Amino acid sequence: MADRLLEAVTAGVRHVDLGRQLRVGMPQSPNHPQFWHTLPRRHGDMVRADGGSAANDMITTGTHVGTHIDALAHVSQDGRLHGDADATDSCIGGKYVEHGVHTIAPMVCRGVLLDVPATLGVERLDGGYEITVADLDATVERQGAAVEPGDVVLIRSGWSQLFEQGQPYVGGPSGVPGVSEAGAQWLAERRIHAAGADTIAFERLAPGKGHGLLPAHRVLLVESGIYIIEALDLEQLAAEAIHEFTFVLVPLNIFGATGSPVRPLAVVSA
Template sequence: MLKACVLGCSMSLLAVMSSASAQDWTKSKWGPNDEIGAANYMKPELVKSAAQLVKTGKTYALGIPVGADTPAYPPRGFKITVVQPGQAGNPGLGPNHATYNDDMLNGWVGVGSQMDGLGHLGVNHVYYNGNKIADFGDPTGLKKLGIDKVPPLVTRGVLLDMAAYYKTDVVKEGTAFNVKEIEEVAKAQGIEIRQGDVVLFHTGWLSLLGKDDKRYNAGEPGLGAEGAKYLTSKGVVAVGADTWGVEVLPFETGNVFEIHQILLAMNGTYILENMDTSELAKDKGYEFLFVLGQPRFKGGVQSMINPVAIR
C-alpha cells in the first residue's frame, strides 16, 4: 500500500531491470494496446483446472474488515457514515412505514485489503506498457489502466507459509523473500508455482493489527527484487501477502518501492495487499481456487477487495 506517486529511477535501477531481460519493459508482449497485463494468462482451461482443487467446499475470506482505525500508508484514511435520507422525525415511507439505512464512504481506496492496478506505480512517469502519465492521467479517473479494466481473477492460488519456514509466528521486518526462500518453501510444501497462479505469502504480520500498529506500519518482511523477477518469469497473475506493501521494508537497496515497479510497471503483475492468510496457513491450504471480482471503479488506481479462497 503506497500513495499514488511518481518515482524517479536511478541508472543503477535501470541496469538491474534491463539485466533481467533483453526485452524493453515498456513494451508488453501482449501488444501495444494491452491494459490488463498478466491477467492475459487466465484462460478458460486454467479456470476449469483450478476448479478441480475444490474438495471440501471450505471458503476463506482473504479481506480484512476496514474502519476508521485501520492503519494505512500516510496520508491515507477512511471513514463510513450511515444516514437515513429524508426519514428524520417521521415513521417511514408509505403506509407500511418503510425505513432504511444508507452509507457514505469518505476516504482513500488504498486502505485495508486492496488490489494495486497497473496504473498505480511507474518509473519516472512511465507505467505499464509504456504509458506516460501525461497521456492517460486525469484527476477524474485514469484514461488507461483503470482498475475497471481488470477481468475477474479466477485461478489457482498458492500459499507460501514463510512464518513456518522461519519457525516463527511473525517474520521479522526486513526479511527478504528471494529465489532460495521461495523455492525451498514451495519444495517443503510439495507444490510448484505455475503460469497463471496467484501467489500469496503468509508472514503473520497482519496479527500485529490492533496490538502494535506502530510496528506494523514501520516496516515488514516481504518480496525482494530477485524474488519478484523469479515470480514474474513464472508468469503469475498476482502476488499478495498479509502485509501492507507486499515487498520487503526496509528496502534491500536505496531504490524506493522497486518491487512494485518490477511487478506492476515492468510485468503487469497485480499486487494484493493485507490478505488475511491466517486460516489458510492454519489449515495448510497451500493450493486452492482463488476468486476475485473487484469493485470496478471507472478509471480507478486501486480497489478494496475481499478475495475468496476455496478448498
C-alpha cells in the same frame, strides 16, 4: 452438457475469507485517504405513516485501504506505466483510462500460498526481514506446490497477526517483512497473474524507511504487468495448511481508478 464447475460446487465447497473487515481507524498506509463510514439517516430519523423506517450509509475511502488490489496505473517509473504507456497521457480528465482498475478482469484461478514462516520455523517474520529467493525456493519445495504461469501467489509473513494492534502493523521504526526486488523478479520470471501479501505494502519495508523505495512494485506493476494485492488475512489458510486453492477476486468496477478494495476468497472442496 454438464458443467463441471457447477458439479463441483454442488458436491460441496467451502471458502476461506482472505479480506480484512473495513472499519474506521483500521491500520493503513499513511499515503492514502482513510476509510470512513457514517450513517446520514438512522432508524427513527424519518418514520413513515405505517411506522416503517430506513437507515442509510455513506462511505469515503482511498482505494488502497484495507484489503485491496493495485491496478497497473498505480505506479510509474520515469514517467512510464506498464507497456511503456505515458503516465501523463494515460490520465484523461482525472481518470487513468489506460491501466485503470476497470481493466482488471475478475479472477477465478489457481491460488498458491507460500507460507514462509512455516518454512523457517517461526511464528512470524521480524520487521524489516527480507524474504529471499532461497526462502521462496525452500517454501515451494517444502509444500510441494510449484508456482505456475497464471497463478495468484500469496506470500505469508505472519505480520498480519499485528493487524488489530494498529500502528505496529504499519511498521514505521520496526520495518515490515516482505520480498524485495530479487523476490519480485523471482515471481515475475514465473509469469504469475497476481501477487499478494499480508502487509500494507506487499514488499519489504526497511526499519525507519517507510515507503521511500518500493522496487518490487516497479518490477511487478511496471515491468511485468502483474497485479499486487495487499493487506490480506492469510492466517486461516496457514493454520489449515491450505497451499493450493481456487482463488476468487472481483475488483470494484471504478472507471480510471488506480486500485480497489476487494474481498478475495480461497475456495476448496468441503
